[in-house]
Amino acid sequence: MTESFLPHMNGVTGSVLQILRHLERNGHEAHVIAPDAVGIPSRVHGAPIEPVASLALPGYRNVRIGAATTRRVAASLERFRPDVVHLASPFALGWRGALAASSRGIPAVAAYQTDIAAYTERYRLPATTTFARNHIVRLHRRATLTLVPSTESEHQLTGLGVDRIRRWGRGVDAERFHPSRRDESWQRCMTKEVIVGYVGRLAAEKQVEDLAVLQQVPGVRLVIVGDGPSRARLQAEMPDAVFLGHLDGDALAQAIASFDIFVHPGESETFGQTLQEAHASGVPIVATGRGGPLDLVRMGIDGWLYRPGDLDDLRMRVADLAGDGRKRRAFGVAGRAAVEGRSWQAVCGQLLGHFEEARGLHGLDRQLRSARIRRPEPVLPAVGRRWQRYVALGDSLTEGLCDPAPDGALRGWADRMALLLAARGGLHYANLAVRSRRVRDVSGEQLTKARELRPDLVSILIGANDLVKSHADVPALAAQVEQVVQTLRDDGADVLLVTPFLPDRRAARLFTRRFADFASRLAGVAERTGAMLIDTDLHPELSSRPNWGEDLVHLSSRGHRFLAYQAGEMLGVPHADTLGALDQVLHDIDATTRAAWWQHHALPWVWRRLRGRVAGDGRVAKHDDYVYIGRSSSMRSVEVH
Incomplete structure (x- = not known):
């Protein structure tokens, strides 16, 4: 539609x-x-x-x-x-x-x-x-x-x-919009001056009238392609500009390629397709530093971004390029190189992936059969922040069960996320999570120890062991978590909350509404306390079988990697999503047999429950004090596998 x-x-x-x-x-x-x-x-x-x-x-x-x-x-x-x-x-x-x-x-x-x-x-x-x-x-x-x-x-x-x-961006027809479309004879017929061109609707929201200041730049001729209700007014305000009306197809491609500089003054563009077409045509860009151009124009590489509303800055940026043909050519080459990987085939392929994700999310919504309170994942409170002391709280998922390192030690999503954060300059990291722990343990001994360590970042993934109990008081559990988060926030720490999740198994569906209710309440906790939130309901692929270990109740190495990169993206780790996709390609997880699952996991669990025991009895946190991760001669070697 x-x-x-x-x-x-x-x-x-x-x-x-x-x-x-x-x-x-x-x-x-x-x-x-x-x-x-x-x-x-x-x-x-x-x-x-x-x-x-x-x-x-x-x-x-x-x-x-x-x-x-x-x-x-x-x-x-x-x-x-x-x-x-x-x-x-x-x-x-x-x-x-x-x-x-x-x-x-x-x-x-x-x-x-x-x-x-x-x-x-x-x-x-x-x-x-x-x-x-x-x-x-x-x-x-x-x-x-x-x-x-x-x-x-x-x-x-x-x-x-x-x-x-x-x-989801937009593709560009890099064959139609190409530097070879430049027509010097077209340009000579137009003017001998440097051509500064605009392409788009002629309407108030496009702010084309701002281009009138370019008439004051010596040696520049303004050429405007497009039509709309503001055309008559704009022609009266800019009598020296050339108005070509609406162009499309090859005529439009030829016009853009024949520009010397492409200008884009509109501040309400969500993307800016014509900017991509200008780059594909090998033309440098001067655009407002707001909206879509922020993602498309690289300052000092393939164009300039001027301060929104600052027309003196606009005029100065255009004059800079108009007076330097060498810079124009260099910017144009860089712009062309930037769009060569943005074909419509690649972009539409991504769209099909989003369609598949939507089908998975829709199935999850129908499965919950309840009014799930959908809230946005809060954005990073301080973009580019580098944390020095990170403490992870939680249960077996954060301890890292089913994610063994080559030496037999457990890793897990929090260890992996710590490595991502450490890559930006070193990190002191403690993991206080222990298998079978519940919300009361996080609000008790784990919180006490964490406060002693004075962290500036704390992650909390807890609640699954409470929610599968026969009489789980969801509001009370969420209130306990909120007290923990608020205490840590009052201490000055940033907090990353992760909602607990379930595997995509028929038996797990008994608890989906309860988990959804708890997740909704945690979203409210994050909103009230200023914590960051990874709402795992928004990532239904996490519940798929390959992301779960051989015991079918803990994440596999692949699942831990997936969650770590989602957390990294939330915390502003550069290119975390791309790194995650690459990491997934480099690993292949083998499925285990049902018989092995019963022998090694299901029956021992039943035996422990009959004896009133849990897997975490007698265990302590694997890093109950800080370990340093970073480039140092005294540090131990840490490697991601």
Whole structure:
């Protein structure tokens, strides 16, 4: 379901067309629901197009707003029976799609591409802005998964209370947009001056009027490609600029490649597809330092970012490149190199992975059969913070059962995370976790010892052993954890809370609602205390069989690695997600037989329970004082396997 489609071409339409092409090439069946418009095709890349009633957007005669009812959309879904509903830049029609998907029990993936609230704010409609912002939150919280194109849009939605957010950028057609498209004769016909070009809609939210300051830069000619309701006003304000109107296809590719500098003044862009096209064309960029450009333009490498709203800075950055052809060429080469790995094939392949994740999350939601309070994972309290003293609290999962090192010692996710943190400059690390421990142990002896060590970072993963008891008081357990967290926060430590989790086994489903209730309460604890939270419900792949050890109740080495890299990403370890993917490729975990499981794990557990004992009886923490991890002649060698 898309808010925009052919014959109106924009970033949303372009991405939908690329998705349809990829789905067709890979043997998937697609169906498109889009606002009706004169000239809308009946089929694109093998997918039938179902037009629905629409209204013209005021000020944009060619832009239509879908006005279909939820019942109409639900009937369409019932006929097609999709595995997943993709909502492209949802707002009006997308809201109906989210409701219809929910009513039919179908997972929905919402791709956040347009900052509607910023647009209404730009048009000075405060009442509408509040409605738009609330509507965005309501819509994306109803979706199974939300995809965002940039770091800033991720922070924006997280701040509004949207959860289950994943990064998904946009691909670029690096064959069509290519430096070879540059036409020197096109440029000579235009002007002998340095060409500074803009491509996009001519509307208030794009802030094209800011480019008027470039008329004061000697030797520069401003060329504007695009159309929209502000064109007449902009032509009057910038009489020396060349307005080429709307261009697409090869004509657009030729124009961009023939620019000397590409400018982008809009502050409300969630991504900035034209910036990628400029880089693919080998053209340096000057863009505002807000929104999507922050992830696309590398300062001093392939372009400049100017201070938002500072037009003197904009003029200075353009003048710098206009007067230095050598720098322009170097920036252009670097920009081209940066986008060569961002093909639409790769990006759409990532999208299919998000579709699969949404199906897994949707299955989890249905399994819980309760109103799970979905909250965002709190962001890092101090971006780039380097901790010096880290203490891990918990039970067997944090002790590291089923994650043996070559020397027989146990590692676990906390040990692995400590190594990631130590790579940034050394770390003192203590692990006080012991198997079979419960919340009362963390709030008692473990908390007492931890406070003696005066840590600046503490992780807590506890509660599973309490929750599988026949009479677990979930509110009381959560209250105990909150007291621990608040005490540590009052001591000045950052706290990373991890919600306990279950394997994907039929027997474990007896406890899913109880675990979900506890996780919801821990989310509230994190929100009230300022702790960081890894809500493992948002990572359903953790429950899959390969992530669990041979005893089927503890994480395998693969599972410990997965959790460690999720924690590393939460704590701002550079490229933790990429390192995790690489680590997974380098390891292959073999499954054990059912007979071995009964002999080595199930029967001994039953025997201990009959005798009133637990596996942790008589055991002490493996690191009850700090060990130093880092580059030092006196340290012991620590290696990740």
